Amino acid sequence: MSRALIAKRFTPYSPRHQSLPVFDFLAPSLVPWTRCVRRVPITTTAASIDSKPKPKPKPKPKPKPKPEPEPHHAESPQLRSKKHPFSPEQQRFLDRALRVNQAGELAAVLIYAAQTPLLIRSHPQLRPLMKHMYDQEEGHFQTFNDLIARHRVRPTLMYPVWKAAATALGWSTAIMGRETAMACTEAVETEIGGHYNEQIKVLLDWAEKMETQGEEVGEELKDLLRNLRRIRDEELEHLDHAVSNDAKSAEPYELLTNIIRSGCRTAIWISERV
Numbered sequence: 129m130s131r132a133l134i135a136k137r138f139t140p141y142s143p144r145h146q147s148l149p150v151f152d153f154l155a156p157s158l159v160p161w162t163r164c165v166r167r168v169p170i171t172t173t174a175a176s177i178d179s180k181p182k183p184k185p186k187p188k189p190k191p192k193p194k195p196e197p198e199p200h201h202a203e204s205p206q207l208r209s210k211k212h213p214f215s216p217e218q219q220r221f222l223d224r225a226l227r228v229n230q231a232g233e234l235a236a237v238l239i240y241a242a243q244t245p246l247l248i249r250s251h252p253q254l255r256p257l258m259k260h261m262y263d264q265e266e267g268h269f270q271t272f273n274d275l276i277a278r279h280r281v282r283p284t285l286m287y288p289v290w291k292a293a294a295t296a297l298g299w300s301t302a303i304m305g306r307e308t309a310m311a312c313t314e315a316v317e318t319e320i321g322g323h324y325n326e327q328i329k330v331l332l333d334w335a336e337k338m339e340t341q342g343e344e345v346g347e348e349l350k351d352l353l354r355n356l357r358r359i360r361d362e363e364l365e366h367l368d369h370a371v372s373n374d375a376k377s378a379e380p381y382e383l384l385t386n387i388i389r390s391g392c393r394t395a396i397w398i399s400e401r402v
């Protein structure tokens with residue numbers, strides 16, 4: 129290979145590039161970089177000169193974009209396909225109901241969380257029962273978190289107040305003893321169970337009217353009814369546990385349960401509106 133050829137082969141840029149004015153550095157789009165950087169292989173053999181240019185490789189097909197993952201609380205495809213739009217009046221009812229339910233379940237979680245350590249210290253045999261009820265309340269709370277997100281319902285503004293009140297109620301009744309703690313559970317679950325029953329009755333009326341008018345009851349409504357019935361039954365199970373653990377032996381039972389029940393009704397009334 130001659131000196132001239134070697135020099136030409138290893139020159140990084142063409143003379144044309146070297147003669148570019150300096151300001152091209154500040155405006156890279158003006159520079160014909162592809163022409164400058166690409167080097168044409170210089171070969172001296174006859175075979176390489178005679179050989180035909182290789183065909184360009186076919187462009188690879190672009191990979192298909194992956195489908196986006198479903199969100200955490202995704203509705204089932206069946207639920208999406210059979211959505212029944214609620215009327216504005218029905219939506220207002222759901223706003224109030226779901227807001228109250230979510231706040232009530234948060235309060236229940238906090239009551240059991242405050243009661244459990246004190247109760248099981250003096251009555252270790254209650255540990256499985258308290259854990260079972262706590263776990264169910266946490267599940268209820270999660271269910272209503274998902275439902276208020278799906279139905280775009282605003283949570284109550286009273287959240288911080290209810291959190292403090294529920295913790296104080298759980299702690300104070302557990303301090304007063306097992307019977308008082310169980311009386312608290314009985315009172316709360318009586319009010320909550322009745323509250324869920326009223327909501328189930330309203331939703332059943334809606335379903336009945338739809339069927340009377342020849343409309344299909346949507347999966348949204350069926351799903352709400354399923355959840356409310358399941359949670360209502362679990363609340364009534366808690367009530368039974370409380371009664372079987374001497375809730376009625378609390379002193380003074382009537383005064384205590386009446387105060388707690390009226391407190392629950394007040395909290396429900398406020399949470400529906402605020």
Ligand SMILES: [Fe+2]
Nearest residue numbers: 233236265268
């Ligand atoms: Fe609950």
Ligand SMILES: [Fe+2]
Nearest residue numbers: 236317363366
């Ligand atoms: Fe409960």
